[in-house]
Amino acid sequence: MNDGTLKVTPITAALPQAAAKFSITASIDGFPITVEVEGKADALRGMIDRLKTIGATPPVSGKTDQKQNTPTCPVHNTPMKPSRKPGKFYCARKAEDGEYCRETA
Secondary structure, eight states: OOOSOOOOOOOOSOOOOOOEEEEEEEEETTEEEEEEEEEOHHHHHHHHHHHHHTTOBOOOOHHHHHHHHOOBOTTTOSBOEEOSSTTOEEOOSBOTTSSBOOOBO
16 A cells, blocks of 8 residues: 555665775885875875874885986986996997997996
8 A cells, every 4th residue: 555655674784984095105214114094085194294293204216216326428418228237327329420329337
């Protein structure tokens, strides 16, 4: 029979919303650390602010260091390529005579 009322079963055990998990990598006094935070983005922002307050710094990418330490060819004014010999670099450009540049660092 239809008496005009809705027959809805109440949901009493709603599933809790899954919290996001964040991992923050930083350095404190030169020591690398990883901190894990659960929650919303504001929890992540709060943890970053607290880490900054105690003097933590973000990690430095190895690629950034590599680019900063890469010498420049004095002839072509281009970044030199790393050699097979550790700490050595060479210019991969060709000179006007068709031969490869002989500049090394």
